[in-house]
Amino acid sequence: MDKEVDPQVLAVIDEKRLSGPRLTPVEIVAKMGVFDARDKPYEYAWMATGDNVIATIWAEYVSVGAGGRWFYLESLDTQHRASGGARTANQVQRAKDRLALLKRTLDAGQGFRAVVQTNRVPIAELETNKSAKVSTRVRDDDEWHVASWEPDQLLAVLVRGPRGWLPTEAEVQAAKARGGVPAPAEAAPAAAQAASPEQLQAAALDYVKRHFGGYGYKAEDVSAQQIGFDLEVSNAKGVTLLKVAVKGTASGLPGFKLTGEERTASARDPLWRLLVVTDAGGPAAQHKIYKPSEMSQAPGFDPLG
Structure with missing residues (x-):
């Protein structure tokens, strides 16, 4: 006022x-x-x-x-x-x-x-x-x-x-x-700073699913299948839009690596993307999406992993 x-x-x-x-x-x-x-x-x-x-x-x-x-x-x-x-x-x-x-x-x-x-x-x-x-x-x-x-x-x-x-x-x-x-x-408490890698990844996945859901997209969790990406994002008609490998980082765990399956998928699938969530599980969580050619720009990415 x-x-x-x-x-x-x-x-x-x-x-x-x-x-x-x-x-x-x-x-x-x-x-x-x-x-x-x-x-x-x-x-x-x-x-x-x-x-x-x-x-x-x-x-x-x-x-x-x-x-x-x-x-x-x-x-x-x-x-x-x-x-x-x-x-x-x-x-x-x-x-x-x-x-x-x-x-x-x-x-x-x-x-x-x-x-x-x-x-x-x-x-x-x-x-x-x-x-x-x-x-x-x-x-x-x-x-x-x-x-x-x-x-x-x-x-x-x-x-x-x-x-x-x-x-x-x-x-x-x-x-x-x-x-x-x-x-x-x-x-928010600083508990996220001391989160384990598994907790950090779970928080990142939850964040990304809510993010895409907020735009009306479906984000299916396929991480258990170990096929080179964690989420398959599709629109209301069921058309697959992205295949996303999700990585969460925080001050205590600032780096990440790609698995062999993720590297293979990034090279062969045009829909594959890397999505990095910074401060995963924390109050200032935010994300950025990278094409395979842009992965080296992602903060915390270990190219030798």
Whole structure:
């Protein structure tokens, strides 16, 4: 809600809102190059044309640091809402998809484009109130970027404007006090860090099955057959789309190898893919898919295994 927004931030939002054409929240994103914006009105981030990432910035959580620099604390805990409590499966998936896109910009050394919005209900109710809708959404012409990414603290810092600036520790603590990141007690326990390889693989498989299931695909677990892949992904018509070898990594078990069957399948089957889940079983789990020719790019891949 407007009363929760820093006055400097609200002034910029009002100026952009009054100076531009009257567009709906979906139309704004569509005009920024998201062709399927109408099919994804509730997403938190989108991939636009030209491999540009667009992300929602909730104005209620924007803080203003030294020199008027805007920054935003991004929680890497996908399992819990900022206001406390567990997210639903759909909310978890949206949060994971958003983090994957933000991490993509960080890894590529790129910025991202933002839509800054206020909401009709208190920001703490954003994910629980069925009446929650966008009050105002504006396109921010200033580029944002991921300035820091700290998985051990379940926290990233997003900054508006040129690189080279970070908020002070005092500014970060003040921003935490305003909300936007779950309380430390609600963050997922570190048990996943000490997971066995078998537990890590089980968590990775569960994550991937839920991921594909969220898009309406069927992911059949065939890992027990040892045929060179773990999941056979098919659409609603039963057409096989991918044959996926799943590997999970975590800070305690950062590397993985391919089995002989997986190497054979990767060489002969055009549908074969390697899918690596980082922080498998943890709150910041995310994944990336690799073609056989791209496997060497996968973090933790042991080519001699």
